[in-house]
Amino acid sequence: MSKFSLAKDKIKILLLEGVHQSAVQTLNNAGYTNIEYLKTSLAEEELIEKIKDAHFVGLRSRTFLTRKVLQSAEKLIGIGCFCIGTNQVDLQAAKELGIPVFNAPFSNTRSVAELVIGEILLLLRRIPEKSAQAHQGVWNKSANGSVEARGKTLGIIGYGHIGTQLGILAETIGMNVIFYDIEDKLPLGNAKQVADLNEMLAQADAVSLHVPETKSTQDMFGAEQFAAMKKGAMFINASRGTVVDIEALAQALTGESPQVGGAAIDVFPVEPKSNAEEFVSPLRGIGNVILSPHIGGSTLEAQANIGIEVAGKLAKYSDNGSTLSAVNFPEVSLPSHEGRSRLLHVHQNKPGILTSINQAFADKGINISAQYLQTTADIGYVVLEVDSDDSQAALDQLKQIDGTIRARVLL
């Protein structure tokens, strides 16, 4: 449960899924050299084996940190998702175990928005279909079904970081933008929020999904929503595969008179674990459909920035305890702590814990020179500073506080 600070070269960092080398560089620059770097994700049993002695783990969207995996990771003190989505981690389990999870909330936003704009233009011109025909030697020179984006309406579902960027880019090419979000959002440019999803679907010439994977978005788009779309409108999903009923999409794209005119899909309910595995989908082979292997955020710029951002957050948490921008944890932003030892204490959020800590320290004559506290409904994170000579005694006291989840000292 409790940890004493380790020398940096003893802190083991497991990096999975080929995160950008900028992550390794950032960690090395911060003094962390004990890094195991793997190009792929790992299946549960292998992951349990590998993560056993790791203090930090870095991953992208294909590694699933379930409660079972996290419970087996006895030394783990921090998790870095080198992406935006954090649905692949059991955030609640990580929190209960006192492990903060960090991500890169902005670094690939622009890359996704640019890809979607490109896809809208290609779909409206029926280029996927025409390109496939040309590859087969068919010369189909015709304007049938090809339209400009100018003056058409884009419906965005989920008007967050990506949705808003996309809206701005779409307006610059002359599109009207409407959006649907469960929260009231400030519309950028001339965008308009629509309160009812079906009302939005009835107006949009292209619909693009930018929601996170949550209980409320699971299967939020199925046969009923495709039927509510304007006949022949385009459909784009670069959010998460679980948001869309993929069989219903396949049906809406096929038949004598398809309801949906074309689609660009980057994310799938089941995705191959590595580039070596076959990609299986009911959408394969359907005309005017762009299929991409979950690369919406995969540009060199985005990946390099993500590497620096997330590795920097892990190093900062390891060095000074800062949890600023953690997605599952009380956020504490901390100055440097030269000349003193800093103790990190994660506890169940119940009355009396701070009093117990202060009393225990007072009883042992340990002076607290700084104290920072943040809580969520179920856990509390308190950071204390003491004279370096008192650090071991202070850690011993913290370990005994009822409700302690984790205690660690930074020298």
Ligand SMILES: NC(=O)c1ccc[n+]([C@@H]2O[C@H](COP(=O)([O-])OP(=O)(O)OC[C@H]3O[C@@H](n4cnc5c(N)ncnc54)[C@H](O)[C@@H]3O)[C@@H](O)[C@H]2O)c1
């Ligand atoms: N394809 C890729 O490579 C790629 C890259 C980056 C992000 N993503 C995915 O895109 C998602 C969105 O990213 P973001 O940075 O814009 O997130 P964000 O959190 O900034 O925005 C999400 C928006 O969705 C809204 N929302 C949540 N539930 C909703 C619901 N049920 N109905 C309507 N709106 C709802 C939220 O209020 C918010 O405005 C990420 O969670 C991630 O899963 C995919």
Ligand SMILES: O=C(O)CC[C@@H](O)C(=O)O
């Ligand atoms: O890099 C990945 O695997 C995931 C990218 C994207 O879906 C994200 O959530 O940022």
